[in-house]
Amino acid sequence: MNSNGDASDSTLVATGARFKSEWTDDPLTSVKFDTTVLEGQVALITMSRPKNRNAWTEIMRNEVSRCVDKASKMSKVRVIILTGDPEGKAFCAGADLSPASPLNPNSMEGDVPTGRPANLAYWRDGGGQAALSIVRSTKPVIAAVNGAAVGVGMTLPLACDMTVAAEDAKVGFVFGKRGLTMECLSSYFLERCVGHKVAMELVLTGRVFKAKEAPSGLFNYVVPKENVLDKAIELASEICETxxxxxxxxxxxxxxxxxxxxxxxxxxxxxxxxxxxxxxxxxxxxxxxxxxxxxxxxxxxxxxxxxxxxxxxxxxxxxxxx
The missing domain is CATH 1.10.12.10 (Lyase 2-enoyl-coa Hydratase, Chain  A, domain 2)
Known part of the structure; x- marks a missing residue:
């Protein structure tokens, strides 16, 4: 596995993580995976598509899931931290809405049984698949929301065990404003985080707000942007004592x-x-x-x-x- 996630454009088109019976070991193309933090006790997963504000694709979904699954099996790793590439000036700006292409496919190999159509019986929400990988992790997962987070960028952290957010980060659950419905297990986790009526308000209004204005329970800590990752590592260090x-x-x-x-x-x-x-x-x-x-x-x-x-x-x- 390429810990830096470096790849040329031709490699991006040709590879991309796929899931059949087990993850492949293709080079990472939209995620960076670092297992050197806190002397190897923390696996840092960085969503990295800086030219697209770290926007979510199905390739990124597979790569995030693959890294979470890998870290779950690494005996030295105690905590997983999920963050966004600072060069993207966002944690994750939601799904990439550009036309489908090899860099932004509608689905990945293995999503639907070979020879069958992607219909209601077989299609699954990609964000939900990534969230399930976090749920099944054997290690706690901390989201370090170091910039704007909407759509899947806001719902994926709900599945994480703790979240640290940048105080000026713009966040929101904007499904309704795009004519969409909840995804990424948000219908399960959001109410558990903020309560029934607050969850209703956030989802039904589609309001975008700054993290420092967030209701209680949505984030564990709201700090200046430059301190987000440090705070997440501080929490991870405490977990490592247990x-x-x-x-x-x-x-x-x-x-x-x-x-x-x-x-x-x-x-x-x-x-x-x-x-x-x-x-x-x-x-x-x-x-x-x-x-x-x-x-x-x-x-x-x-x-x-x-x-x-x-x-x-x-x-x-x-x-x-x-």
Whole structure:
């Protein structure tokens, strides 16, 4: 994988990440992937189409998903940060609305079963696919919104676990002003972030506003533009002090529990989880390091060492297998 994402125009046309049974290792063309931040504990994914204000394409969708999936399997990586190329002067300006082309395809190889039309039965929202890759990540994901974010640029961060935004960044949920509907799992996450009536106001008005004017819950922190990435790295550094296995299980409890989970169901799952994890190496190290007044060195890998009862929810297939 090319960590810099450099490629000539001819390479852009010829390759592009594709998904069949597994991700290919084609050079990245619209995303940069850096695993050197915080001594390799942070995977930094940068959406990089600076000439197009980092506008979203289906190629970018696949590359973001591919990098998230790769970071999920890297034992040293503890946190993923998603941001926009500063040269683009935006976090992500939404979907690229230019005519379809090899650089801006309508779909990617593997999206629809070979030989079948892209109809209602088989077509899937690309932004939603990227958001699902964040949801299934074994590592927390922080969005560092360092510039304008509308459309998918605003909905994708909703799927992230935390968001830091530039105070003057223009943001909004503008579906209605384009004659479109919600995407990228925003109908699931937006209400959870800001509440029912505020979500209704943001979506039904299509209002564009500055991040510093955002309602409570939309962002964790709103800071000057030049401090966005630093704040995200600061949060990541705090996460790195916790057990990676505890982090993975706790994150999924919050994501998977909600309006359709009863207190009794939550109690049963929490009981199973704490019974299991209290007997694992991370818990022993957490207690011993506390008693010995030293920094912990957690040995467990949330990808390789997850419990036999994980996942505990019924997984729903979103992709046609025929």
């Amino acid at each position: 057990s990676p296995m505890s982090c993975m299980l706790n994150r999924n409890m919050i994501i998977r529990h909600g309006y359709n989970t009863s207190p009794e169901e939550a109690h049963l799952l929490e009981s199973k989880s704490i019974y299991w994890i209290a007997r694992q190496a991370d818990a022993k190290e957490g207690i011993n390091s506390f008693l010995e007044k030293r920094k912990p060195k957690y040995p467990m890998d949330p990808f390789k060492d997850s419990p036999e009862w994980f996942p505990w929810w019924n997984e729903i297939a979103t992709k046609s297998r025929l």
